[in-house]
Amino acid sequence: MNDTAVSTELYYFSGTGNSLVVARDIARKINGKLISIPSVMDKESIKIDADVVGIVFPAYYMRMPGIVERFINKLTNLQDKYIFAIVTVGGIAGSVLYRLSEAISERGGSLNSGFIVRMPANYIDNADALPLFLQKRMFRNWNRKAHKIASAINTGKSGLMTRFNPVMTLLFSRYIDKQYSRGELSPDIDKSFWTDSKCNGCGICLRVCPVRNIELVDDRPVWQHHCEKCLACIQWCPKEAIQFRNVTMKRKRYHHPDVKVSDVLKWNE
Ligand SMILES: Cc1cc2nc3c(=O)[nH]c(=O)nc-3n(C[C@H](O)[C@H](O)[C@H](O)COP(=O)(O)O)c2cc1C
Ligand code: SF4
Ligand code: SF4
Numbered sequence: 001m002n003d004t005a006v007s008t009e010l011y012y013f014s015g016t017g018n019s020l021v022v023a024r025d026i027a028r029k030i031n032g033k034l035i036s037i038p039s040v041m042d043k044e045s046i047k048i049d050a051d052v053v054g055i056v057f058p059a060y061y062m063r064m065p066g067i068v069e070r071f072i073n074k075l076t077n078l079q080d081k082y083i084f085a086i087v088t089v090g091g092i093a094g095s096v097l098y099r100l101s102e103a104i105s106e107r108g109g110s111l112n113s114g115f116i117v118r119m120p121a122n123y124i125d126n127a128d129a130l131p132l133f134l135q136k137r138m139f140r141n142w143n144r145k146a147h148k149i150a151s152a153i154n155t156g157k158s159g160l161m162t163r164f165n166p167v168m169t170l171l172f173s174r175y176i177d178k179q180y181s182r183g184e185l186s187p188d189i190d191k192s193f194w195t196d197s198k199c200n201g202c203g204i205c206l207r208v209c210p211v212r213n214i215e216l217v218d219d220r221p222v223w224q225h226h227c228e229k230c231l232a233c234i235q236w237c238p239k240e241a242i243q244f245r246n247v248t249m250k251r252k253r254y255h256h257p258d259v260k261v262s263d264v265l266k267w268n269e
Contacts, residue, residue: 008032009050011040012267013057013068013210015230017259018088018119020267022142023056026086029150030054036267037071038210046074048081052153055100056086058122060229061180062094062173066187067211067228069103078109084153085114090121092172112158115149117142122231122254125244129254190223193234196249198241205233205242208264236261 010032012023027034032054040046057068064072083104087096097114104111119138120130129135183189190213201219206212211228214221221233221242234242235255243249 006052007050008052008054009035009048010054010056011035011037011071012055013037013065013071013230014259014267015058015210015228015232016122016235016254017256017263018122019056019058019086020259020263021256022086022088022117022119022146023054025142025146026054026056026150026153029146030153037067038268041067041071041074041211043074045076046071047077048075049077050081052082052084053078054084054086054153056088058230059087059089059093059096060185061176062092062096063180063185064096064100064103065228065230066185068100072100072103072107075104075107075109078104078107081109082112082153082156083109084112086117086149087114088117088119090119090123092168092176094173094176112156113152114159115152117145117149119256120254122235124231124234124248124251124253127251129252135257185229187227188225189229190225190227192245193221193223193227194243195220195241196243198239199237200239200241202238204261205237208232208236208261208268210268232264236264 008030010023010027012019012034014020023034026032057065085097085100087093093116100114101111120135121127199220201216203216205221206214206216209232210230211226213224213227214233215224234244234248235253240253
């Protein structure tokens, strides 16, 4: 895999920057081309010409985000490629890599290696942002792990390298599955989003949305009900004016500190 003739593409999806940082760091280490998933979703099909393909995204309720599933379903020419995935999680990955592996097989490819990376959880509807010292500890862990993952990819290692904790998974999967079946990932979950009086009509929320799900009407966001629940609009609003149900008013916002709003605008272009 160290051969300079090997071409590598790294596709990523990210709402609050964790997966972008992971994709960016790995792309640098393995000399890969970084491509944001939202930027290619207008294509009917996506033909993979690179020899090595990486896919990086967050776990949503132990599953792939809908946009990642739709992306996989557009892929062609996957035979004989080395395919790897890195999933960022706040705590429990569950079976996300196995689900991804099946989806890639259905497209004629094979998921050669998969990695789980813990990052600060961004689900503000469930919990406050982690204290800074814990966030920093996770970022330090990531810096150590990034070298290992890059060298596993460079040497063409195989296997789903996930530390599967059956007790924690069982404990959390009931809770998470319940949330999922309550419709927390349904496209009209945005009916529970609203703006408070701090909104100044700046329009950043509509520009960070990866699926153009927001319009500004009378200088206020209006959601269009094809939401991915990536939480980008809530977490990047500079006025912290977007609320989810009645649980987020006092909660601290989170995005990865090494990602700026200008990076987000770029990944949606
Ligand atoms: C809708 C939603 C569902 C999530 N579900 C899970 C989950 O099942 N397990 C988990 O460990 N983290 C979960 N998370 C947390 C994210 O996976 C985690 O914070 C991730 O690193 C965010 O990546 P991003 O910054 O690239 O968007 C969820 C986050 C969201 C927004
Ligand atoms: S980003 Fe926040 S302040 Fe700006 S328009 Fe959207 S809700 Fe209003
Ligand atoms: S409306 Fe907000 S949560 Fe939904 S996809 Fe757009 S940015 Fe993400």
